[in-house]
Amino acid sequence: MASVASCRYRNQEPAMNCIIVDDEEMSRAIIKHFVEQTQFLHLVGVCPDAITASNVLRDEAVELLFLDIEMPQMSGMELVRSLTVKPQVIFITSRTDYAVEAFEYQVADYLVKPVTYARFLKAVEKVRDNMDLHTLSQQNPRDIYVKTDAKIVKVNLNDLLYVEALADYVILHTAGGRHIVHSTMKGIEKKLNTGDFARVHRSFIINVEKIEAIEDLSILINKKYIPIGASYKDAFYKRLNVL
Known part of the structure; x- marks a missing residue:
């Protein structure tokens, strides 16, 4: 999933490029399904670990990162700390005790598994609206x-x-x-x-x-x-x- 398709949303504005990073296959499949159901998202990568994700982030223009926290070799927190250019981040994890630390990195949202589509949609709509406001403000x-x-x-x-x-x-x-x-x-x-x-x-x-x-x-x-x-x-x- 390396190429970026010409998905569109709203008034022919480009969809947000996103990747999923999770070491659990079932979790990756659920979030992938949610992304595919959301018109303004375009999936450019599904990664089983943070090291693979860091390579994708170097090659692709990614605007939104769905990120698990506890993963082998490199955690989600460590991945965020390593990025010089940070996309919007939504942590998706089974743990609640990382929430305070996560928001210190100014992440967009923190979702606790199991995640419903309604909760997922609320999080990504918030990201979209914030990005729209930022884009508009940059024009003047x-x-x-x-x-x-x-x-x-x-x-x-x-x-x-x-x-x-x-x-x-x-x-x-x-x-x-x-x-x-x-x-x-x-x-x-x-x-x-x-x-x-x-x-x-x-x-x-x-x-x-x-x-x-x-x-x-x-x-x-x-x-x-x-x-x-x-x-x-x-x-x-x-x-x-x-x-």
Whole structure:
């Protein structure tokens, strides 16, 4: 399975190339069947061990890796650590005790055997949506794309006033309204990786260009007073070059 076929999905966008790595034949067969039932996936390799997989990864443009953890010679964790260019990774394992360590490698998901197709599909759809958002954002670095409810919304960074944390969500306040997104502040900070934004409180990220005034320990933006956290104050004032 070395060649890449011209499978298509959505508006004629290319399918995601993926490989399966598992030393259990039955597990490989089940995941292979799931992949073949999923229109936006294209299988380019099925590997019985991590060493074989590392060779496939050198030869093929792989975007998604279905990976067992406990395998002879080289574990799934060791394979991930060895990769300089990392595809999206979904661990599929019979063990639950590796989950915390697995997510330290920023894997897309962690599935525990036996895996149902519904759970498999949920995981790969999350990967697909994240890759779509990343691709869209790369087209214009002044735009970010966020998922709100059932739609994807484009937010121009010039219009973004500030970001506010709300439990498991964040609110993006813009000149034209607000968007509620299921994300963490850390995740949004990564998207706002430009010099225009500053974390000023554990619950607020601001657009520095939108500051109207700073009064005591508050920042005025668009008639809203935003608190400055004590642990963020010195770094924020230093950034503004306040004497």
